[in-house]
Amino acid sequence: MFRSLACWILLAPPLIAADSIESQFLSEPKLVTQGFLKAGEGYFSPDQKSVIFQAVTKEYPFYQIYTQPLAGGEAKLVSTGRGRTTCSFFHPDGKHILYASSHLDPNMSATEAAERKQQAEDAAAGRRRRYEWPFDPHTDIFTADLDGKNLHRLTTEPGYDAEGAWSKDGKSIVFCSTRDGDPDLYVMNADGSGVRQLTNAPGYDGGPFQSPDGRWVVFRSDRQQAEHLQIYVVSIDGKTEVPLTTDLKTVNWAPYWHPTQPYIIWTGADHSIPNQRPNYDLWLMKYSVEGDTFKPGKVWRVTDHGGADVLPVFSPDGKRLMWTAGRSEDRSSQLWIADFKLPE
Numbered sequence: 001m002f003r004s005l006a007c008w009i010l011l012a013p014p015l016i017a018a019d020s021i022e023s024q025f026l027s028e029p030k031l032v033t034q035g036f037l038k039a040g041e042g043y044f045s046p047d048q049k050s051v052i053f054q055a056v057t058k059e060y061p062f063y064q065i066y067t068q069p070l071a072g073g074e075a076k077l078v079s080t081g082r083g084r085t086t087c088s089f090f091h092p093d094g095k096h097i098l099y100a101s102s103h104l105d106p107n108m109s110a111t112e113a114a115e116r117k118q119q120a121e122d123a124a125a126g127r128r129r130r131y132e133w134p135f136d137p138h139t140d141i142f143t144a145d146l147d148g149k150n151l152h153r154l155t156t157e158p159g160y161d162a163e164g165a166w167s168k169d170g171k172s173i174v175f176c177s178t179r180d181g182d183p184d185l186y187v188m189n190a191d192g193s194g195v196r197q198l199t200n201a202p203g204y205d206g207g208p209f210q211s212p213d214g215r216w217v218v219f220r221s222d223r224q225q226a227e228h229l230q231i232y233v234v235s236i237d238g239k240t241e242v243p244l245t246t247d248l249k250t251v252n253w254a255p256y257w258h259p260t261q262p263y264i265i266w267t268g269a270d271h272s273i274p275n276q277r278p279n280y281d282l283w284l285m286k287y288s289v290e291g292d293t294f295k296p297g298k299v300w301r302v303t304d305h306g307g308a309d310v311l312p313v314f315s316p317d318g319k320r321l322m323w324t325a326g327r328s329e330d331r332s333s334q335l336w337i338a339d340f341k342l343p344e
Contacts, residue, residue, distance in 0.1 A: 032335035040324030061115040078148035092170040100162030105138035135160040154192035176206040220253040229253040280308040
């Protein structure tokens with residue numbers, strides 16, 4: 001499991017149905033990316049004029065990182081073009097990017113060949129593999145200029161380091177690492193120094209984002225039941241953890257903070273019916289903070305589309321929502337955007 005889980009095959013018409021709940025929250029969704037086999041996990045630039053995301057092309061078997069103007073224009077490759085890449089993000093200054101990549105894998109050619117072979121065999125057999133994300137031990141976190149140049153490696157410890165995001169002030173990065181044996185959360189200074197551990201629970205803790213005020217980190221974890229992710233927050237000092245979702249009949253992941261109001265949005269689905277493919281929708285929770293106490297509040301369902309809606313993110317002003325879905329005619333996983341209205 002990781003922050004990106006972005007390659008669901010999605011079956012549904014593109015329009016919001018007349019009886020859908022979506023019109024309460026969203027304007028008519030518009031397609032952002034196209035021309036990729038699949039694309040997703042997009043984030044807005046600070047000036048809201050462009051997005052950064054990961055995508056797969058016919059020419060290469062692994063995700064790479066791209067930027068693209070929202071007003072229209074060609075997507076631009078900003079990662080190295082090799083390796084598994086994921087979890088991109090814009091620096092608050094709008095001049096730098098962050099992403100995770102395994103391009104330094106000493107056996108990169110063999111890794112690529114093995115994936116190409118597997119994909120060819122799957123295609124020939126008409127087989128669709130269950131989605132999984134390997135915690136590639138060669139994955140590290142890098143920063144670069146907007147065009148991908150001046151690449152700088154931030155993490156050097158053995159193991160998987162990924163799922164990173166800058167704080168609102170750009171001074172720190174929260175991320176996921178397997179350096180202690182299983183995936184836990186860490187925080188480091190923006191230059192990679194001062195690494196300290198935030199969580200230390202059995203299972204997977206990942207997909208972290210720091211709150212707008214810098215006091216809390218929202219993340220997902222399967223500590224209660226393997227592969228049954230739930231949403232948590234932890235204080236930035238690591239001393240206080242609060243579960244926000246606890247129903248183990250559901251799976252909840254990809255949480256993201258609203259930038260100006262006390263809301264968190266995420267992806268969730270009912271997993272209680274055996275042998276039935278769950279359908280992921282977007283969910284919104286209001287929360288309150290009293291002193292050092294974080295309290296979850298009312299929950300709203302935001303989408304009810306016939307296909308999966310995943311990986312939601314707000315624009316920096318909170319007025320738009322972008323997420324990954326397959327609402328286009330070819331049903332491929334792509335980025336979509338809509339105006340967003342809070343329920344209260």
